[in-house]
Amino acid sequence: MDKGFDVRFYQQGDDEDVVHLLDLVFDGWPKLDLIGSPLEHWRWKYIDNPQKSKSVRVALSNNRIIGCAGNIILKIKIGDRALNCAQGVDFAVHPDFRGRGAITKMGELFEELITRHNVAVNYGIKSNPILIARDLRRGHPHFPHTIVNLVRIKDIETHLKAIPIQKAWLIKLGYRITKYINKIMNAFSRPLSKGEGLPVHEITHFDNEVETFWKKVSSNYRFIVERNLEYLNWRYCDPRAGGFVVRQVRENGEILGYGVLKINRYLASYLVGYIVDLLAIPDRLDVADTLVEDAIKYFDDSDVNIVNYLVVKNHPYESVLRARGFLDSRVKFHLFYVPTTSEANNEMRNLEKLPASKVFYSWRDHDSLPVSMPSYR
Numbered sequence: 001m002d003k004g005f006d007v008r009f010y011q012q013g014d015d016e017d018v019v020h021l022l023d024l025v026f027d028g029w030p031k032l033d034l035i036g037s038p039l040e041h042w043r044w045k046y047i048d049n050p051q052k053s054k055s056v057r058v059a060l061s062n063n064r065i066i067g068c069a070g071n072i073i074l075k076i077k078i079g080d081r082a083l084n085c086a087q088g089v090d091f092a093v094h095p096d097f098r099g100r101g102a103i104t105k106m107g108e109l110f111e112e113l114i115t116r117h118n119v120a121v122n123y124g125i126k127s128n129p130i131l132i133a134r135d136l137r138r139g140h141p142h143f144p145h146t147i148v149n150l151v152r153i154k155d156i157e158t159h160l161k162a163i164p165i166q167k168a169w170l171i172k173l174g175y176r177i178t179k180y181i182n183k184i185m186n187a188f189s190r191p192l193s194k195g196e197g198l199p200v201h202e203i204t205h206f207d208n209e210v211e212t213f214w215k216k217v218s219s220n221y222r223f224i225v226e227r228n229l230e231y232l233n234w235r236y237c238d239p240r241a242g243g244f245v246v247r248q249v250r251e252n253g254e255i256l257g258y259g260v261l262k263i264n265r266y267l268a269s270y271l272v273g274y275i276v277d278l279l280a281i282p283d284r285l286d287v288a289d290t291l292v293e294d295a296i297k298y299f300d301d302s303d304v305n306i307v308n309y310l311v312v313k314n315h316p317y318e319s320v321l322r323a324r325g326f327l328d329s330r331v332k333f334h335l336f337y338v339p340t341t342s343e344a345n346n347e348m349r350n351l352e353k354l355p356a357s358k359v360f361y362s363w364r365d366h367d368s369l370p371v372s373m374p375s376y377r
Helices: 015-025 038-046 102-107 110-117 129-137 156-162 168-188 209-218 229-237 285-301 316-323 342-353
Strands: 006-009 057-061 064-078 081-093 119-126 147-153 200-203 223-225 245-251 254-264 272-280 306-312 334-339
Touching: 006 102, 015 038, 015 064, 015 081, 038 064, 057 102, 064 102, 064 119, 064 342, 081 102, 081 110, 110 119, 119 129, 119 342, 129 334, 147 316, 200 285, 209 229, 209 254, 245 285, 254 285, 272 285, 285 306, 285 316, 306 316, 334 342
Parallel strands: 081 119, 272 306
Antiparallel strands: 006 057, 057 064, 064 081, 064 223, 119 334, 147 306, 200 245, 245 254, 254 272
């Protein structure tokens, strides 16, 4: 290990160097078409977040930032309580300094981060095979429920031409067979009670009524990121966040549900659509279906060939999306978590016994949006 490394928490003035490092390491960061600059996006994410957490750690060599490790501190309702949880994101080391201990040394500050922010659970999705193997070796448990990415592809030929895949003919055949089977299954499934006449409106910000909506929703879940007024406006309505489209269903002034949509135009040659978030009050799958129908129209009108939606396997929303032509992409997500208290550990273990309808996870809870089809193995 290089004894010349220094590590510390972010200090004012580090942001430009950190963003430059992320851009270098990831060959473009955050790989999201932004309204503002990547620097403004970074400041929105790490400095102006609801927790005001400033939880980025940096590694320096000769006073030059050569590594960074980011964490977003979120309130998550686990069981009956909202707990501070740390999501690990944006880990990067300059290519000239890899294999010399920078990540390990930044990790030494994590205990201080836990204490500083009273973190109950540390979690994150891993895509790097080395990191996946490391977490498995360390005995870090996977999230208690499987997370699936549902996908709707209008034209599989167009998709494979835009994003070449080895053995494309096999992928094409598998997709068409799965689509056919899904169509048969939907023909025999019980149809949803449609929410005919439910109005869907685009909004630029959430108002105070969303607090009432959140109370109704949160009572139905045992795991869900806290979606109060401050969080929703920060996550989806701040222009620096990434330019999301927010649609809402209201009836007699009451919010029944909302959907958040995003077209990632980072690769201008092939647009990738996301239903980033979708939530309705309990027992109103017709509202969820109305929002999905609205989303499909939005993406079709925008000439988007592929649309992704992340959901807990067997959650009721999965059936809503499948009825609208979405299929399981078969992408495997490695979501690991590490509880820091016995209480948090017990609550996470208890989730294993609960039905999927009590657990909620979406693309924006994951933080990043892949430019093309995600490839977590």
